Amino acid sequence: MTLNTAIRHLEKGNWRKAHDVVQNDATEFGCWAHGIVHLLEGDLPNARYWYRRAHRAFPRAHDPSAEIDALVAAWKEDLRDARMAR
Template identity: 50%
Template sequence: MTVDEFATSLTAGAPPEGLPPALLGLWHAGRGEWTKAHEIVQDDDGRDAAWVHAWLHRDEGDTWNAGYWYRRAGRPHHSGALNEEWREIAEGLLGCPLKLLGLRIS
């Protein structure tokens, strides 16, 4: 699945089948379903879920808590636009080859 396909799926009634918890949480976050997204990622101890968890706390304005989750994810604290970081996370979790090469996808 590409990042664009993932983003387009946000308008569907249900998430794509078989998403791992971090992507499922990101999907719900992309739909504005903060509580559902948080419930999903807080129950996963992985670094990917921690990255989404950090984004969620940054979204709610809790920068201290976001910082904790960025450290758990092994990621730098992001300070750019939330929608840009959402896409960056999606690219990273979907394993986008261009992202691995350090190229941006618009």
């Protein structure tokens, strides 16, 4: 999955590789990951744009690590819910 690849790059702090992965992912999770990319990069206006696209509140602390953890937790919950709905 592309999101999984992006998350691995984000966890390593490699925002450029993560950006290559998420730049064409228009899902809410992809947009959230894209926002985190720009947090890591330090481009806060662009990060805010992607958080809006993801329907997420922009984090006050600007802590990419906490955001990555939250993204992973939400994504896992979404996958679990999808499996249970089958």
